[in-house]
Amino acid sequence: MSNNKIKNIENSLLSDNYYILKKYNFDYLMPNGQWVNQMREVYDRGDGAGILLYNTTKKTVILIRQFRVPTYLNDNKDGMLVEICAGLLDKDNPEECIIRETEEETGYRVTSVKKVYEGYSSPGVMTEKMHFFIGEYTDDMKVSEGGGLDSEAEDIEVMEIPFKKAVNMLHNGEIVDTRTIVLLQYAIIHKLID
Numbered sequence: 001m002s003n004n005k006i007k008n009i010e011n012s013l014l015s016d017n018y019y020i021l022k023k024y025n026f027d028y029l030m031p032n033g034q035w036v037n038q039m040r041e042v043y044d045r046g047d048g049a050g051i052l053l054y055n056t057t058k059k060t061v062i063l064i065r066q067f068r069v070p071t072y073l074n075d076n077k078d079g080m081l082v083e084i085c086a087g088l089l090d091k092d093n094p095e096e097c098i099i100r101e102t103e104e105e106t107g108y109r110v111t112s113v114k115k116v117y118e119g120y121s122s123p124g125v126m127t128e129k130m131h132f133f134i135g136e137y138t139d140d141m142k143v144s145e146g147g148g149l150d151s152e153a154e155d156i157e158v159m160e161i162p163f164k165k166a167v168n169m170l171h172n173g174e175i176v177d178t179r180t181i182v183l184l185q186y187a188i189i190h191k192l193i194d
């Protein structure tokens, strides 16, 4: 961290109920040479990783469907969201995280994944950096039902669907999760499945 346009950074804790929400106060040097005081709330849940699982023979992808309360509160009728498999980094590195998360959520034990992007999820408010992966799966990699951890009360539906259908869902507005849009567009651009 280094930027000579910012000084006097102070923070106070607003909530550590589950993750960390802090209020930051700092002085910022505007282009006109004036220092202005700014306040921003910043939510820190660590970083995350997500993966698009695809099968070039079957021409399918694996997505998941789960209830997301923030979307329920904002325009997503039943709150169910179609997403890539994803999770929060748990002190492990992004690659180990996504391999573990893939098995927990989808039941596929993948061995080889490829990192394609890194990006900030919501840079005005969250510290989170997201690590984006793609990975090929085959039927023989299926070792369990998936569906998430009972201990976390996750209710995850695993969807294996034709890539073409996923692309239709992208274009007709059924897929409204940004991380999923990013990786489906990656798959289209790089012709992962034709």
Ligand SMILES: Nc1nc2c(ncn2[C@@H]2O[C@H](COP(=O)(O)OP(=O)(O)O[C@H]3O[C@H](CO)[C@@H](O)[C@H](O)[C@@H]3O)[C@@H](O)[C@H]2O)c(=O)[nH]1
Pocket: 018, 019, 047, 048, 049, 050, 086, 087, 088, 121, 128, 130, 152, 153, 154, 179
């Ligand atoms: N009790 C409680 N549990 C929580 C809270 N917030 C999250 N959890 C639980 O913590 C677990 C997190 O599951 P992961 O699979 O590791 O994370 P994720 O929510 O799928 O995260 C992915 O999607 C996020 C988008 O909303 C991304 O932000 C994240 O990077 C990642 O891609 C879930 O069981 C969730 O219910 C909370 O405030 N209270």
Ligand SMILES: [Mg+2]
Pocket: 085, 086, 087, 088, 105
């Ligand atoms: Mg998850």
